Amino acid sequence: MKLNFANKKITGILTILPENEIKFEDEIENYSFSRNQSARLKMIMGYDKRRVINEGTTVSDLCCHGLNYLMESKYVNKEDIDALILVTQSPDYFMPATSHVIQGRLDLKEDMVCLDITQACSGYIIGLTQAFMLLEQDTINKVVVLNADIMSQKVSPSDRSTRPLTGDGASITVVEKGVNNEKIYASTYADGKSADTLIIPAGGCKTPSSPETAKFHEDSNGNSRSLDHVFMKGDAVFNFVQTKIPPMIEELLDDTGVKKEEVDYFLFHQPNKFMLKKLADKLGIPYEKMPMNVVENFGNANSVTIPTAITHNLENKLINEKLLLCLSGFGAGLSWNSLLIECGNLDFCKTINYK
Template sequence: MKATLRGVKIRGLCATVPQQTYRFEDELKSFPFPEKTSRRLGRVMGFNEHRIADEKTTPCDLAAYTMNHLFRQGALRKDSLQGMVVVAQMADHPVPGNSKVIHGQLELSTDVFCSDIYENCIGFISGLYTACSYVAAGMDEVALVTTDGGACRANKLDRNTYPLCGDAAAVAVVSRSYDPDDEIHFVFRNDGSRRDALLVPAGGCRMPATAETAKMTKDEMGNYRSLNNMHMDGTAVFQFVMECVPPLVEEACRYAGVDKGDIRYHLTHQPNRFMLEKLADLMDVPREILFNNIVENFGNSSSVTIPVNIAFNLGERLLRERPLVCCSAFGAGLSLAAAICHLGKMDFCELIEHPGNGAIACPA
């Protein structure tokens, strides 16, 4: 699917990561492998440290804290907010959706339209398309909230997934624009035939979580996990990304009518450093404009990696500049998404920390 939405822009963006930091060096002893091989893997993949929320802090808490920070700073006003799109693959409750929980936490007006998208790694781009559609349909301002607590889906004895997991939340404020250059071009692709390559087998209607599904087993590589944990065929996912992402970006550039060489930054979902270095080389894109440092500093927070990427690597630069960027993502499904736009001249673009303990109120 391809679509262009005009008269929309990202007015500002704030990403939040937990203060609580876990170092790969300290976790080596938990993995059932020789420390030497784990260190070698960590250097290649970019495992250094990751941020994981404490057990009292939920994805909704991370998101509400981010929103309250923006309210306190005056960067977002409750009386101007017309809609809120919340993207996550983890929920505070089976019912109601996260958007209603956050709405209540923030004591928003009953007029605010709330919607939930159950999505993973391509979630920021899917949510951006939805938020932009609401603005194009008549809303003046919509908060796009991406939030995730993906670390709870990984097993601490699984070196294949746990070191790269992280928690985070972000709020991108999407607003109406009368600048004719403010348009966003989207391309989406899905291949459900490969869905087993990245899967949590148990916990849904097809296989409810039970004591039996919680039992850990050892795989052929020596990792431990249960059916309640994330199962990833790393080779299949890598092949999917190398095979499908470069053509996706080429297609997005053609659709947007831009030359790939004109893209100033490639703001890509970040699963690990190794994959992104290979992807940059395969796309013939300089590594310095396809950032690959999010997993080593914060971890892979699924739908939140692109906002964290933007805030961490560009930050205040986007208050002054307005570069042409390509956002691209790939993940469970298996799914792909890309968006091309001029990003910048924002009112705010920052990365903050959450203090933990389920806080939603920001310090004065």
């Protein structure tokens, strides 16, 4: 599906990352790999270190920490927030919605929209497009898009296909009405027939968690996990990304009449460096235009990798100038999307830590 928006703009991006850092070498003994095999895996996939929460920390903790920082720094006035969108696959509760929990903790006004969206690796762009839609309303002028996940709690310590790359984090993106006829182009797709490609089999209402679902089982590759943990068909995910993302990006650029050389940066979801290099090669994009350093420094916190790539790599540029950015998310659902937006002269663009 193709979506077009006008007179909307991003005015600030903040990433919140846990201070707790785990190095890949510290967990090598958990995997049924030799040290030489693990070293090769680290080099190819870009594993190094990742940020994870301490036990007891929740998505609302990360988001409230970030919003308090923005309000105390005078970047955001709490009374100006007309809508709060939270995109997450790891809410505080089944009920109530975590966006309401955040609204209550921060004592935000009652005259506002609070909305949770359950999405993973494509969620950042889905949250932005929802914000653009809300801004079509006369009574909504400022939308705060929260994107947060703490999936380190849902990966098996003995699963080398997911554990070494999974991190935690949150981001806050402020979206407002523009006055310069800013054009934004997006596309979004879904394939629920492949929902079991990336899934946590137990824990929901279909298969509630139980002593039986908590039992560990070893697969043919030597990975050990339970039904309560993330399960990923690695080959299928790789093929999905290499098959679906390049034509989507090509079509987005063709439809808008924008050449690849005119795009300043391609900020894609970051599952691992290997997959991003293959995408860049297939699209003919220079590596320097597609940052690939999120997983090796912070880990993969679902679609929080996109704003993390932005604040980690483009902080000074986006404060002082405008850039044409192409964003793309892809993953669980299966779902994949893209966004072409001119972004810059932001009020804030930075990364902060959560203790």
